[in-house]
Amino acid sequence: MSTVFNFTFVPWFRSVAPYIHMHRGKTFVVGLPGEGIAAGKLPHIAQDLALIQSMGVKVVLVHGFRPQVNEQLRTKGQASKYSHGMRITDEVALDSAQEAAGQLRYEIEAAFSQGLPNTPMAGSTVRVISGNFITARPVGVLDGVDFRHSGLVRKVDVAGISRTLDFGAMVLLSPFGFSPTGEAFNLTMEEVATSVAIALQADKLIFLAEIPGIRIQPLEPEGDDNPIDTELPLAQAEQLIASLPNPQQPTDTAFYLQHCVKACKAGVERSHIIPFSVDGSLLLEVYVHDGIGTMVVDEKLENLREAGADDVGGILQLIEPFERDGTLVKRDRTEIERDIANYTIVEHDGVIFACAALYPYPEARTGEMAALTVSPQSQGQGDGEKVLKRIEQRARAMGLESIFVLTTRTMHWFLKRGFVQVEPEWLPEARKRKYNWDRKSMVFVKKLG
Template sequence: MSAVFNFTFVPWFRSVAPYIHKFRHQTFVVGITGEAIAAGKLQGIVQDLALIQAMGVKLVLVHGFRPQVNEQLRAKGHEPQYSRGLRVTDEVALDSAQEAAGQLRYEIEAAFSQGLPNTPMADARVRVISGNFLTARPVGIVDGIDFKHSGLVRKVDVEGIKRTLDSEAMVLISPFGFSPTGEAFNLSMEEVATRVAIELHADKLLFLTEVPGIHVKPLEPEGDDNPIDTELPLAAARLLLSQLPAPQAPTDVGFYLQHCVRACEHGVERSHILPFSVDGALLLEIYVHDGIGTMIIDEKLEELREATIDDVGGIIQLIEPFEKDGTLVKRDRTEIERDINSYTVIEHDGVIFGCAAFYPYPEASTAEMAAVTVSPMSQGTGDGEKLLKRIEQRARAMGLKSIFVLTTRTMHWFIKRGFQPVSPDWLPEARKKKYNWDRKSQVLVKQL
């Protein structure tokens, strides 16, 4: 095995570890559009879901079948009918939906049963269990349109799903429900996935769709070249929905967004819209810092706060690579534990992505900003500026007149933010005694 591969694989795998630990035993509901299956993406999606489950995530998979039903209808000489974004399900459409659902369930279960050597499914033991987990009711007549056999979720068998998940099986749900009298109703994948996520109090709802995500503002000719917003607060998502016409087709901006908003409003903290066209989209969204799609959140995901003793391990993991390459001075665990109240951290999705320590010298009306560290995965996102502002706030609250840093490699970053170089003789006497003359760190001061 090449040294280059080792050099890239090991740091990457370590960077993923915090997410693996965090999501273990959590429940994710994944909605997969029929378009993804029609596009030949099922095999890759199944492999990724098997891997995610192997890392301890409880999975509920809800599949769609819009293009498959349309294909069945056209084969029978019927054109699909829609109103308000919902299918009008007559007798022919109901038969077509039942046929499509049966075929897709067979294909999905077969894909999870594969275990060919030298593939991601080798030695995978994924049990997929389907069942009558949904009770449905008719949509009825809306604006003069009779939706016939189209339905809405009336009730979710939460206990049945939880027992299945606790048995380490994956739950597969087709967008079909039955009334207490046994009448079948065609449901939408989006509504089913959303309702199941809400009832289960799922940790995530993920839609794997034909759209790349959401972009709130139109792309500017210069500057903003990101085609989507990777993170969208619930308030901003609500505002965007209020400005859009009622979605009619899956490619409309509000089509999946409306379900994500509803999920977040009812206790699902994070809901995601991501493109099935990107290979490994689920893995990239779940285990990479910025993800691949748009995440709607019911809280401020990135939290700037003062550190607690529970953060010691995360801080050590963050600063250790920078200590090894000489960017930071080595600090042992005992020192960090002793000074933990001096640290400010940035926590993103339960993982520490930035930290800085605050050491005041009131006798000299100044304070040191030390151990300033931002994870390589979030550099360039403004986390460094957030930490600097918080340290400045702490200094001003104590009535101090300046803050200073000692650095060997990041001098220009601090100078761009108002720091000026000074001689080490400027340092407060107590700090000057600890100055390492062999390291020759540059002293930079910012007046407040």
């Protein structure tokens, strides 16, 4: 039993190491809705955040309290009032929000204070520091609705939060802000988390949400077999929001997505929507290649795009050394010009650093990823993975169920990214006719789940 464990644990731990190195010293802002706490998920989420912090990540945790405030209002015989997706905060609702925030803050601090032997918290020391880091202003009157004590973020105390994080503490923020006159305003967790992530220029904004992520295609009536879009380009996310009604509930597709888009447009490179219902979803999203929820990414930062006619010369220059040493099959200029629409590239400052082409075989519901190439100058920086992700997106959009590659040298790279080896006989008939049996290329397939 222990031998089996060793064989599974060691490769897994090694595969996680690059992500540990990548995230050390980075800043994550995590939004935890009150629904997640009400569902009893706080202990495990606290353990995972403590673990992430122990690996050198600076963490700002923003909690929500929507169901807790509603419960306080119910006990006082009051109804919860909403408009434009925000709470209308009268005097009773403000008192209820303050009571709920106080109780939740103590629960969260207690969760991070555990240190029982034989638990993930054993030996951990997590200092949780809260404070008046948010200056707020009133929402005021919108479309004739007076929002009373509901507010919006006016300013974030970046210096104060940064000093606290540099001290090694985790910053805990409740969705409250204060005016210069000392008046308290009830804010939304989502707006606070987004505003803080933008102000800090955080490396990630992560929402632990009621939904599993974002699906571009709506669910089929007969069943939930439609996969989550694990990576959503910013432009595509904006188009999706434009096609949806204004979100009112946290379960509405655009509810969290609108904040992810806002953060990405303001310089936060990665925004994530992951389900709090899945145990360990934070760890899965941060330290596993494919993650578990949806990541919104501004591709202008990546320079990741489909190729055009002007890119033929750059692609030829990139792949020529690999053709010469036999890693790639030789392609002439005419072939690349003909197939240029099939290519995806990564470009930095006018130079193409990575490319791949997708050749679909619709009758077999699969497609070939060919000519995957990464410049030696940028190897190890994730350009190959970016191209692979985009090829997977393009394949899914075509309705393909898998992609395959033929390779003689780089089989381990593909195995680490979810491909499995099959016999050449597996190939679609049209591709099998072109298979070079002398080259003895190995065939690897990845299902697009």
